[in-house]
Amino acid sequence: MEYEVKNIGSAPSGHKKIRWVKEHMPLLSSMEEEFSKTRPFDGVKIALSIHMEAKTAYLCKVLAAAGAEMTATGSNVLSTQDDVAAALADDGISVFAIHGADEKKYFEHIEKCLECHPNIVIDDGGDLVAMLHGKRTDLADEVWGGCEETTTGIIRLKAMEREGALRFPMVAVNDADCKHMFDNRYGTGQSVWDSIMRNTNLIVAGKKAVVAGYGWCGKGIAMRASALGAQVIVTEIDPVKAMEAKMDGYDVMTMDDAAPLGDYFISATGCCKTVTPDHMMKMKDMAILANAGHFDVEIDVAGAEETAIRKYEARENMTAYVMPNGNRINILAQGRLANIAAADGHPAEIMDLSFAVQVMGAMYVKDNFGPQTGGRPADGKVIDVSREIDRQIAARRLKAWGITIDELTDEQREYLNSWQI
Numbered sequence: 001m002e003y004e005v006k007n008i009g010s011a012p013s014g015h016k017k018i019r020w021v022k023e024h025m026p027l028l029s030s031m032e033e034e035f036s037k038t039r040p041f042d043g044v045k046i047a048l049s050i051h052m053e054a055k056t057a058y059l060c061k062v063l064a065a066a067g068a069e070m071t072a073t074g075s076n077v078l079s080t081q082d083d084v085a086a087a088l089a090d091d092g093i094s095v096f097a098i099h100g101a102d103e104k105k106y107f108e109h110i111e112k113c114l115e116c117h118p119n120i121v122i123d124d125g126g127d128l129v130a131m132l133h134g135k136r137t138d139l140a141d142e143v144w145g146g147c148e149e150t151t152t153g154i155i156r157l158k159a160m161e162r163e164g165a166l167r168f169p170m171v172a173v174n175d176a177d178c179k180h181m182f183d184n185r186y187g188t189g190q191s192v193w194d195s196i197m198r199n200t201n202l203i204v205a206g207k208k209a210v211v212a213g214y215g216w217c218g219k220g221i222a223m224r225a226s227a228l229g230a231q232v233i234v235t236e237i238d239p240v241k242a243m244e245a246k247m248d249g250y251d252v253m254t255m256d257d258a259a260p261l262g263d264y265f266i267s268a269t270g271c272c273k274t275v276t277p278d279h280m281m282k283m284k285d286m287a288i289l290a291n292a293g294h295f296d297v298e299i300d301v302a303g304a305e306e307t308a309i310r311k312y313e314a315r316e317n318m319t320a321y322v323m324p325n326g327n328r329i330n331i332l333a334q335g336r337l338a339n340i341a342a343a344d345g346h347p348a349e350i351m352d353l354s355f356a357v358q359v360m361g362a363m364y365v366k367d368n369f370g371p372q373t374g375g376r377p378a379d380g381k382v383i384d385v386s387r388e389i390d391r392q393i394a395a396r397r398l399k400a401w402g403i404t405i406d407e408l409t410d411e412q413r414e415y416l417n418s419w420q421i
Helices: 008-022 026-038 054-065 082-090 103-114 127-132 137-142 151-162 177-200 216-227 239-247 277-282 301-307 348-369 387-401 410-416
Strands: 045-049 069-073 094-096 120-123 145-148 170-172 208-212 231-235 264-267 287-291 310-315 318-322 328-332 382-384
Touching: 008 054, 008 082, 008 348, 026 054, 026 348, 026 387, 045 054, 045 103, 045 127, 054 069, 054 082, 054 348, 069 103, 082 094, 094 103, 103 127, 120 127, 120 348, 127 137, 127 145, 127 151, 145 151, 145 348, 151 170, 151 382, 170 348, 177 216, 177 264, 177 287, 177 328, 177 348, 177 387, 208 216, 216 231, 216 264, 277 301, 301 318, 301 328, 348 387
Parallel strands: 045 069, 045 120, 069 094, 120 145, 145 170, 170 382, 208 231, 208 264, 264 287, 287 328
Antiparallel strands: 310 318, 318 328
């Protein structure tokens, strides 16, 4: 077991965080109990790159309890919690993650994670997969397949699939109902505003919140902003989503038109330069910008650096850029993923659902592409999570809540399966 963490002595603090989330993650807890007996991942090497904080650490522990040889790293240097990384290392799991590491060190950690010669990769954003198709193609043939956690990563995977470049199958965990309908909507909605409020100490009620993108994340952010008393403005490029936002009760306009109006700007598009210096020049003095997308490209921070006449630290995690017109634009967490780079990420109960999908997705890869099946297909494909897996996870969660639901009678099932009147 190898590791590279900031301070192994901080492990007790990390253990405390992991114990707390475990108490609020009944799906993973039940899987740990079951799979520690059946050991479905015995002999399987798994490399994981997800935000290195307590919920991710518990996912690693569950997979290890199921028999996997785990190696882990973080998917964002600002989201790594050093005490949690230390706790994983203390538990005997290979981990390479340091908060605030530079880009060179970050990719060194990605590469070290892959040097375990993984059979399965669990990725968040696509950097593990990208390295297996770039610098470390020598390891790709040993990979049976993997799972991708987030929208941005799936966008990258589908581009690779279209070009015929993807070398192994990847399960689109993000697109599972038990992931995107809950994680992206309720998780992102709550955690983004948690980050904004704890890092600004400012009120939301009575202000204008501009939400760029009305996918599942944007829906959650807008919903929570409205609940906090904000007037919500949505910007979109998709006419159907724009219409949906309008009928959900929000104002819809271009970012050019929204720029002078907003007090808060939150980007959730998965695209680059959603908010540009031209937009910033139109904004109110002291406007607050936050990114809810995976990569730090949605808000054009480099453009802000070039345009501003000076910058300063307004608060911890908050950089103020003074524009040529004298207005100050405040960017949270360097334009990185605000809810995890400057807060604790999604609530534990939400990540319980998402990570349960990850476990089942990894199981699917092993059962369908492992050596006992004859091996993976020659061409890599992006694979949807089955309806059966979604239903299994939802049923487990309802059971944990103590909720029972109706079942079809034989007569009802026959009715639904018949085309005759």
